[in-house]
Structures are given as C-alpha cells and as structure tokens.
Amino acid sequence: MTRPPTPHPPTTHPDGRGPSALIWRWWNLLLLLPLLMLITPWFNQDRPRVLGLPFFYWYQLAFVFVGVACVWIVYAATRKAPSTRPKPAASSPDDPATGRPDDGARR
Template sequence: MLLVPLLMLVTPWFNFDKPRVFGLPFFYWFQFLFVLVGVASVAIVYVMTKGKPVVVGKPDRLTVDDLDEGEHR
C-alpha cells in the first residue's frame, strides 16, 4: 500500500497537457491528486497497523523501572 504513491514518479504516464481541470494542465492536477492519494495510503496503513506489535514472538522484557529516566544502574 505504501508503494502506491511512488507511481507518481513515472512521469511519462501523466506528462500531458489535456484534459485540463479549472485551466490546470493534466500534469499539475494529476500530481496534486497523487498528493491526496499518498496521504490516504499512509492513513490507511497507519489505521490498520497502529495496534499491532512491532516485534512478534518475543516477550517484552522491559518493566516500568527500566523505562524510567531516573537513576541508571
């Protein structure tokens, strides 16, 4: 899903003048559209992965005391 915004880098696919939207050539409004597609892609990935652990299969051995910024051992 995060690779979808990278399709914007293939310029020959959208290096055209027409069709125009509000006077803007296709090249410009298509790039702006891909900004919105990129934001939507990142938002979808974030929502789908925000509750999942980063490391699977290993127990979290840190305690609250290990994470404390006080004295070091």
C-alpha cells in the same frame, strides 16, 4: 559498595520476535501506490484540463492526497492496541534502569 546493574531481559512478542522486528502485512503494499506518481511519461501531457490546470499539474496534486490517504490507511490498519502491562514499580535505591546508585542527593 554498590552492586553492578542487573541486565534487563529483552522483551519479546508472543511470536518470538524482538521489539523492533518488521512485521509483514498486506496493508504495506498501499505505500507503493504513491510511487506510481514518479513515472513521468504517464502524465507528461497537457490534456485533459481541470479548472484550467493542465493534466501534468492536477495529477501531481491528486497524488498528494492519494499518498496521504495511503499512509493514513496503513497507519490505522497497523496501529498496535494499547499496552496492558503494569506500570513499573518505583525505583529502588540502586536504580537498575540507570545503573547508578542513589546517593541521596536530589537534583
């Protein structure tokens, strides 16, 4: 006879939010900057040219790098510190993580 699996309490952050809660930071506004590239009338022109490329093309290429830089800055600013939680103990014969009893068979 096996016992039913015990539910694990959900982990919460110190401020009471769940593990998948969205957290507002001012850094996230940088992610709106690459969207300015979508306003076509701002750059739908031929001059000024850079290395023979019309403004229309080099402006779009420049915004690729601007977008990458914005995403990297937001990632670096919002990255979590490494967790210092202890590692879980070895699984018991009745593994609560899987909810299945250990029948002794190795797979």
